[in-house]
Structures are given as structure tokens and as C-alpha cells.
Amino acid sequence: MEATPTRTGLTIQADLDLGTYEKGIRVSKDEMARLQLKPADFHGEWNYTITSRNPAVT
Numbered sequence: 001m002e003a004t005p006t007r008t009g010l011t012i013q014a015d016l017d018l019g020t021y022e023k024g025i026r027v028s029k030d031e032m033a034r035l036q037l038k039p040a041d042f043h044g045e046w047n048y049t050i051t052s053r054n055p056a057v058t
Helices: 029-034
Strands: 036-039 048-051
Touching: none
Parallel strands: none
Antiparallel strands: 036 048
């Protein structure tokens, strides 16, 4: 993916996360509603930024 060129010069950064994560964790609708999601201009249903609820965290 990183080596794929584009005509407009788009570049990306990709990193492999080797962490281990518990499977089967469920997130309630209430928890999802409390997330601070900012949809991107392009395909905001897929691309978004999650911001912290704690203003001290940047």
C-alpha cells in the first residue's frame, strides 16, 4: 500500500500494530453515541477523526 503511487502525489503512512487485543468486546449504542467523531469531508461514513473527551489530552 505504501509503495502505490498516485498521479496527484498522494502519500500515506502505514504501520503494523503487533499488539494483542481481546476478541468479542461489545460496545453499546450509548458508548458509541458518546464518542466524539468528526467525519471527514471525503466519505465521512468511513473516514473520521476521534477526538478526546479530555481537553488536556491532545
